[in-house]
Amino acid sequence: MKELNPHEQAASVIISQIVDLIKAKKEKRYTITLSGESGCGKTETGKALVNELGRSGVTSLVLGQDNYFFLAPVANDTMRKKDPEWLGPHKEVNLKLLDETLVRAMNGADIIDVPHIDYNTNVEIIEKVSIEGFKVIIVEGTYTSLLKHVDTKIFIDADYKDTLKFRKLRNRGNEVNDPFVENILETEHKIIAGHKFLADFVITKDCDVISVK
DSSP: OOOOOHHHHHHHHHHHHHHHHHHHOOSSOEEEEEEESTTSSHHHHHHHHHHHHHHTTOOEEEEEGGGGBSSOHHHHHHHHHHOGGGOSHHHHBOHHHHHHHHHHHHTTOSEEEEEEEOTTTOOEEEEEEEOTTOOEEEEESTTGGGOSSOSEEEEEEOOTTTTHHHHHHHOGGGGGGOHHHHHHHHHHHHHHGGGGGGOSEEEETTOOEEEOO
C-alpha cells in the first residue's frame, strides 16, 4: 500500500472524524473551508481531502477563494500599493458572494456561477459550474475561515516564514524576491493569526492534526 504524504495523512485523520457527519446530512450538501497563509499547503491538502472523501464513497469538489477577488491580480496589486488599507478580507474579497454561493449549494442547486480570473491575462469570466452529484463543497483560501455557512473549518497553522521554501518552488510572479510582496505576507499573517481559533481542526506546520472543537 502506498505510503501517505503529510497532507494525505492530515486529510485522513480529519475525514475519519467527520465522514459520519457528512453522510448523516442526507438532504443537504456538506461544506468545508480550508484556510491559511500563502504557501502553507492549502491546494495540496484540498486535493488530499477530495481523494480521502472519495475513498469513503463521498464525492466532493474544491472552490478557490482566489476567484472571488473584486479585482484581477494586476489591478489588485496596483490597488494594494495605492491604498494600504485595501489589503484584507473585507476589501479585496467578495466573501458575501462566496457565502451566497455556499448557501445555494447547500440548498440543492445543481449549477452555481463561479467567477474565474485568469492569473496571466487578468480577464474575468463567469463560469456555470455543475455541482450535481457532489456531496461536499470545499472552499480553499486565505480568509475562508470567515465564511458563515460552513459545517467544518480547517486551518493550516504555518506562517509565511515557515512556507518560504514552498513559495520559492512556485515563485508565482517572482513573489519571493519582491519586498512589497513580503510586506503583504507579513500583514496577512497579522490579519489571520487569530483565525485558527475559528477552526474545528488545526493542521500544524508539521502536518499534525489538532481537533479544536
